[in-house]
Amino acid sequence: PRGVGKTTTARLLAKTVNCTGRGANTEPDNTCDSCRALGENRALDIIELDAATHTGIDMVREHIIENAAVRPMQLTYKVFIIDEVHRLSPNSFDALLKTLEEPPAHVIFILATTELHKVPETIVSRCQRFTFHHIAPDVMRARLEDIAKQEKKTVENAVLETIIARSGGCMRDAESILDQLFSLGDSIGPDEANLVLPQSQGAHAYPFVRMVLAGDTQGALETINQLVTQGVSLEPFNRTVIEILRALLVSHFAPAMTFPYLEGFEQERAALTEAAATHTMEVLQEMLTAFLESLPALKNTSVPALPLELAIVRIAAVLKKPEQMPALAYSAPRAPEKNPPSAPPDAGTGSEPTSTETQNYPPLSREQATEIMNQLTAEMQKTNPSVALILRNPSAMGSVNDALVLEVAFPLYHDQLMGNGNRRLIETQLCAITGTPWKLTCRLVDKETAKETSAAEIGSLAGEIAAAFGGEVS
Template identity: 35%
Template structure:
C-alpha cells in the first residue's frame, strides 16, 4: 500500500496546515450546527477529500463523545467509511460522471431515501467543477433544500469554474498549501515511523518539488524509502529522484554573478557529462535566484527557504554583488530557456546560451582593457554591475573630424541649430547589447526573421546609423521590406531611446557599392532625422 494511504489522517487533529478550517469544523460538530452543504477548494493533495471523510465518520460515529469532534475509528460505521464500504457515504468522481443523468440517478434520487444504517447520508463529490451546466442546474434545488439527513461535501481545485449559484448555497472553505516547516516535521515523523533517517537536504528538495502539497511530498518520500536504505543521503536520493546538487547550483549562480563565462560553461559541461537532468537543474537555479531576490527585497520569507547556515551566508554575499534588475533578467532568461530544452539537440545548449548572453552583457558594458584606452574614455560606458540607462548618460564629446569632412557636417549643424535639437549619438557597446536583446524578443514572434538576424553582423555604427552585413541578397530584401524595416527600427528606437537608421549591405559582390552609397546618402539621412522624417 502506498505510504500516503497508510499515513492518511483519520482524525481532525492529524490534518496539518489547515488549522483554521479544522477548528471551525470541529466546533460545528461538537455543537451540532453542521451545515447541509460544504465546498472545499484548494490545490491538490492538501486534505480536501481527507477532511470530507473525517466529517462523514464524525457525523455517523456511534461511539463519539459529545464534546469530542473526532470519530472513534473503531465502531462498525467508522471502519466501513475508512475502508470505503459504507453505503451511506457516496463518493462521486465528477470528472468521470459529468452528465445530468448521472446526477439525477445517483445524487438527486438517492438523497430522497433515508440512510440505511447511519445517522447521515453524505455525498462527497470530488472535482465538482467538471460537472456540466445541465448537471449543475439539476443539482441546484436539492443543494439548496436537501433532506435533513443529507450532507453534501463538494471538493474542487478550480473553484472559479463553479457557477455562483452553487457557491452561494455552500459553506466555502479554502485550503492552502502547507508551510515548509510544518511539512518538514510531518515528513520527519513519517520517516521515523518507517525507521528511516532522511537528510534535511533531501527533505528540503522533496518539499520544494511538492510545492507544499502533502500527498505529493509523501509520494516522493515513499519513492526514496523504496531503496531500503535506513539512512537516506543526497547520494542515495539522487538515484531515485532527479535532485540537483546544491553546490553546483550555488557555484553556477556565483560564476554568473561574477561574469565568469569559462567557469559557468565548465560547471554546465560537468553536469551534462554525468547525465544531469537540465530541466530539474534550471528549476533549482531559478529557485535559488528567487531566494536571493527575496533577500534583496528584505522579505522575511527567505530565511525559511534555506536549510543551512552555509547557504544563508552564500545568499547574503551574492545579494550584494548583483542588482535586482540583473537578477530578474536572469530569472526571466531561465524561465524562457527552460522551455527550449525539449527542442534543443543538446539539453545543455539553452543554459549555455543564457550564461554566455548574461555574462557577455555585463562584460561588454564593463571598463575597457588598458590596451584599448587609445579609443578614448568617451567610447566606453563604465558600470560595476547595473545596466546603464542610455538616456541618463551625457552624449560623448565629438571627435575632431578631418578638414575634408568639416564642410559637409556644417550643413547638418546649421539645420540642427534651426530646429533646436541636440544631436544624440549611438554608443557601440550599448547598441550591440540591445541588439542581442532585440533578437531574443523576436524569437517567439518571427523565427524566420531571427534566423536572418543571427546570421547577420553589425559592421559599423556611425552616429544614428547602424550598418548590418548579411550573406545573401534575399536576406537584405527581407530586412529592407517596409513592414520589417519599420518594426526593427521602432524596436531599436524604443530600446535605445534615440531614432535609428538601419542600412543593410551584402557581404559578397556589393559591399563596396553599399559602402559608397552609405557615404553618399549619409548627409540626406541626417537631414531627414533632424526633421523627424525618414528617407523612402
Template identity: 40%
Template structure:
C-alpha cells in the same frame, strides 16, 4: 503491502497536518450544529482535501457523534475506530457517496448518482454526504443540473466539493458553498511527519534527505510520502542524502551559490562549465533550473528585505551566504531580471528539444545583456553605464571610424566613391 500515503492517511482531525485553520472551523461547526449544506475544499494537490472531506463525513456519522455534540465536546469526534468511521475509510459506507468528476463529467452521471438519490433518507446515520472530487471537471450541463440541488438540498444532505482549480467553477455554484482554501504544507511539518513515519516503519533516515524530500514535494504531503517510499525501497530501508539527490535531481546549495555568483560576475565560461557538469552528472536540467529559480528568489529576498526575521528556511550560515551573493549583484532590478529569464527558460524546457541549449542561451542573456534585444536588457545596460559614470569611470573616446559609423558619414562617403 499498502502504500505509505494510504497507510498514514489521517483518519481524525487530530492527525491532520498543516491545515489547522480548517480543522478548527469544521470542529466548531460540527459541535455547534452550524453546518453548511455545501462546502468547497480547494488547494494544491496532495494537501488533504479529499481526506478532510472523509473526516468531516466521519464526524457527522460517527457512533459517538450525537453524544459528543450534546456534551459540546469536539475533541473525541470522530474517533476513527467505530464501525461507521471504518466503513467510511474503506469507502463502503452506504451514506457517503464519492464521485470522481474527472472520469464522470456528464449530466447523466450527476442525475444518476446524486439527483436521483439525494431525496432518500440516510440508511444508517443522520446525514448523507456527497464528496465530489475534481469538481471543476464537470460539464456546464452537469453544473446546471447540480445547481438546483445545491439551492434547495434536503436537510440531511451535505455536499463537499473538492478541486485544484476553483476558477473553473461557475459563480452560481461558488456562491452556494462555504469555501476553505487548503495551504501548501510547510517543509517543517512535512519533515516532522516523515520523521514520524520513518520511526514507525523502522527506516534509517538522514535529516538532510528528509529535507530534500520535503522541498521537492512543494507543499504536498502525498508526493512526499510517495518519494519517501521510493527512497526506502531503493536504499533497502535507508533514506540517504546521496540517493535523494540522485533520485530527485536535487542540487546542493553550494552549487546553486556558485551559479548565482557566476551570473553576478557575468562569467559566461564558468556558467557554461557548470551547465556541462550538470549534464555530465546526469542531472535533470529543468529541475536544476527550478532549483536555481528558488535559490535566486531567496537571494532577491535577501537583497530587498534583508536577512532578519523568518524569511528563510536555511541555517544561519546558509542565510549569511545568501546575503553575500545578494551583495554581488548591482541591485534588485538585475536580480528581478535574472528571475524572469530563468523562469522563462524553465517553462520553455518543457517542450524544447534541447534543454541544455535553452539554459545556455539564458545564461548568455544574463551575463551579456548587449547580446539581448529586450527592453529589460537595454535597461540593464543603461544601469551599468550610469553606475560607471557615478563611479567616475571615464568612457573611451570614439575614434574616427566610430564617429563615422554613428553619423552615417562613412556610408555616404562610400556611395560617393
C-alpha cells in the same frame, strides 16, 4: 493545494456527522456501527466521485441528482464527496445547481478542488468554504518523525530536510518519499537516500548561479553545454535557477524570510548573498528577467541550449564585461565626442528603439556597419538559418546614436526583421559580437528605388531561399 488532506478531511467529516456514539463530542468514537462501516469502506451512503474522470452531465444526473432523492440505507446522512469538482463541465454545474440550492435534509455535499477560481461563482456562493494551506515544515517534520518512530526506522535529519524540500509542502508526497526510503533498511542516511531520490537540480544550479553572479560568462556557457551533453533537461534546471535568484532578491528586502521548499538554499545562502552584494538590485532584476523570459523559449526551440545562452550573453552585456566578448575585426569604439559628426538620415518608417534613454555611441561608417552585418549573418547561420536568410536582404547604412540602421526595399523584409521576436534575437547577437548593446532600426527605401530591383536579383533571392530549405527553383 494538492496533497494537504482535503479528501481525508472530507471522509473524517462524513464519519463524524454519521457517528451515533459521539454524543456531545466533536470527534467520532470509532466504535459504533457507522464508524466501523466507514473505516472498513463498506458504507453505501458515502459516495465518492472523481470529477476529473466523470465530467459529463449524465454522471451528475445518474450518480448525484437521482441518488440524492433516495434516503440513506445505513447512515443518518448520505454524503457526496466530489473530488476535483472544478473539472465538471458547465452543463454539469448547471444541473447540480438546483440540488445544491435546495438539498434534501438527509444529504450533505462536500466539494474538493485545487483550483477554486474554475468553480462557478453560483456554486461557490452556496457552499461553506474552508481553505487549506501547504503544510508547515515543522509540522511536516513532526509527522515524518512520528511515522518513522512507529515503523521503528531511524532517519537522519539531513534526509528529513531533503524530503520536506522535495515535497513542496505536500504531505502526501512527503509520506510517499519516506515510504520508498523505508525499503532501504532500518537506518537511512544521505547515502542511502541518494539511491532512491533523483539528483537535485541544485547540484547544477547553485554553481551555475555563482558563475553568473561572478560574471564568468565563459564558465556559464560551458556549464549549459555540459548539461546538454549529459542529457540534463534544461527546463527544470532553469526553473531552479529562477527560484534561487528570486530567493536572493526577496531575501535582500526580507532577510529573516526562509525558503524551506528550495532545497539547499539555506546552506548556500551566505555565499550567494555575498556574491550578489556586488550588484545592484536592478542588475539582479535583469538577471532574473533574462532567465524568466528564456523559459517559454525552452519549450519550443530546436536548439535546447540557445535560450539560456542568449540569457547569459544578455547578462554579460548588463554587467559590462567587454573583455569576455569576442573581439571585432575593426578597432574598438572611441569615447563619444562632444560634437559628434552628423548622423545618417532619420530612420523614417522603421520601428524606433524601445528604450526611452538614447546612448551616443561612436558612429559607425557604412563599411563598419556592413562588416558587422556580415559577421552577424555568419553567426546566425550557425544557430538560426531562417534569420540569417532575412539578414542577407537589408543594406547597412551606418549608425544613429545607439541604433544600427538598416535599409530594405520591401515591407515584407521590414516586418520580418522587426517582428516575430527576430529583432530581439538579432540585438542580442549584435551585443555578443561587438560588446556594445546596439539597437536595431530598419527603414524602407522609396518606392521608385524599390521598383529598380531587377529580375536577376529576385531570381538570386529565390535561389538562396530554395538552397536554405533544400529545394530548387524550377
